[in-house]
Amino acid sequence: MLKTASSSSFSLQHLSLFSASMAAAANRLLKVRSFSTSIYSSSSSPLYVRKFSSFSSQTDLPFSNTLRRDPKDRNVQWVFLGCPGVGKGTYASRLSHLLGVPHIATGDLVREELSCSGPLSQQLSEIVNQGKLVSDEIIISLLSKRLESGEARGESGFILDGFPRTIRQAEILEGVTDIDLVVNLKLREDVLLEKCLGRRICSQCGGNFNIASIIVKEENGKPGMSMAPLLPPAHCASKLITRSDDTEEVVKERLRIYNDMSQPVEEFYRSRGKLLEFDLPGGIPESWPKLLQALNLEDHDDKQSAAA
Template sequence: LKEIVTQGKLVSDEIIIDLLSKRLEAGEAKGESGFILDGFPRTVRQAEILEGVTDIDLVINLKLREEALLAKCLGRRICSECGGNYNVACIDIKAENGRPGMYMAPLPPPPQCASKLITRPDDTEEVVKQRLRIYQAMTRPVEDFYRSRGKLLEFDLPGGIPESWPKLLCALNLEDREDKQSAAA
């Protein structure tokens, strides 16, 4: 699995569904009543299989401009000692062609971690761009799959976590499910 992920490739449907099914069963046995998946399903086939495994109430598509996404991936850092995640990228994209500007401040490490930061081996420009190509080819149809079922919330990220999180929480608390089909921060 590690080699596949490091190369920016997707893990097979069979492996993912097997791991997910076991985790969902374990959660149910513990009395868990819900779950959040990050980055899954990535293919329509996975979405179809997932619907056979469990009920999906809502799918949230967090949308970020590609230039910001690339910079954030290349700016990710991990403390080799404590495992903390940080980001050294400062995103400052000017407004143009009707699109709003975007600012995302770096998420710096505390002083004790600053000298111990490492970069993930899969956070190279080549691997990130390969992930984006795979996304365009395979994952975009998943958006259509859930959109056609009325289960997709599109959420344009306005900036970093401090700006986006409260707006996402507000969008998720909408009374009318029809209003959840499109949300802009």
């Protein structure tokens, strides 16, 4: 079942993620259905930020030398939200291949910066080693740097994965770039818990797998659901390890914290008419076609399946 925000704040029929002037990009990628133009009604925010420094509030953003790009001259700029383990990375990555835009996960940006040498890398190492959270300023700085380098390479859109996570981050991001659509992936908590507890990592190659075979029967008005395991190849089977934080107690606490933080962010984008809430009906085979349908991209299902 697909669930959208109220009609007063959001309507799929009133979205417009592509226009006629994007025909070249559409021909290069696939034939993408057009939403209406209302989502692009505001073009006041700069697309990329050339410089970044610390700030105290949204009204004190010291951005300069910004580049503005009209929506009709670029591709989609989407955000994927969802609880840890829900599959944001999986679906964001698939859509990035489908639409020809980069999939940007802030966790990857931090890891990439850590692999470099320099003052920021050293600062990040100290933060991570001490178990502290990376500040909003650093995250936005890394994101701004990534968007700028992508613009220099000719990228014309992006899909952000798991960011923003707080109201402050959402406000800062709004001052950095225009977000067209926020897809909030949702999964019932009992299934999400079982899915997280089934995660495994190959200690040799680092591959991610999931041994949970989830079958939930329909009861109390809740639909049934099934998720097949993502099993490792034979050469990885004997080398699987469990993440130290994938315990029931830790996962439940992580989900509680996320839910407390996410509700204001969801309302932030709902009030702007940009939130699409999508209830995952099952695993990838069941959810992927319905997600494409919710995004008016279902015509591409056969081509994407073949590419995958």
